[in-house]
Amino acid sequence: MKTHLSPAIRLTLVMLVLLAVIYPLLVAGISRLAPGGGKGETVEVNGKVVGYARIGQSFTEDRYFNSRPSAVDYKADGSAGSNKGPSNPEYLKTVQARIDTFLVHNPGVRKADIPAELVTASGSGLDPDLSPAAARIQVARIANVRGISAESLNQLVDSHTEGPLWGLFGPAKVNVLRLNVDLDKRTHGL
Template structure:
């Protein structure tokens, strides 16, 4: 028994030291050299504080819509819906989003709707949409805000984030930053 208990106690002590002290300390130290000291990407707009790295709900017609969220954009409990493509309830929910999108964007055909504008991400907190998801909304926003389409297309191009090192992930656009820039264009 002594033969097994002593190594188990040592392993427990080493594991506690490694994962409860050293690992969190290393993560904290890396955060201290990152922008904003690991507190997230904070934007202040009209006196309100927003985290641009956490999805925000934008459903008003005069804004670019954000990606749907399975957790109502609650950062305290991220997660997907866990409903698969054969789940009837999930299919109805996606179809409802498609119908709403088509109603508000009559110039768009159903087959041209990017999947990320009608389905939630795995975390439910994705702050980005694809470039295609932004572009299919240009006509609606142009009409509502009386801003010429080329101006909106340039805004999208200017705010497009390229893949990491040009290789990892797709090009994307942060919806919060895009809508703040949209408001600034309107104010000028």
């Protein structure tokens, strides 16, 4: 028994130190190399943090680019999707209500032209990005409300469009928080 017990105890202690001390310190050290130093990428206006760049936030006012809907009401501590499939009647009612609301606030847009991401929540409920098409379909509304040209808004969307990772992975995207902060800076001189 002693021949088995002693190695088991030593192995347990080695694994405890490796997995409960060394590995977490290694991961924390690597995280310091990430944007924001492992504390998240904050977006600031006049020295005040207005949000986190990689966590979706609610923008519903007509003067802003709207965010992707969230199944968890943009609460980062409860990241999740709705887990309701496209045949679920409750889910279909929710999506239809989002479509109706979008059409009311964006006259002239046809239902068939609305990108799906503007009326469906992401798997995490916290997606901070939209496709360039989802941002551009909102340009006419924002231009009308803010009294600025659609051309300048399209240029703003273009300047905030990030290509796929390394030019290969994922779609082009636009960070909604950064886009709206820049929109306020350009129209209000913040």
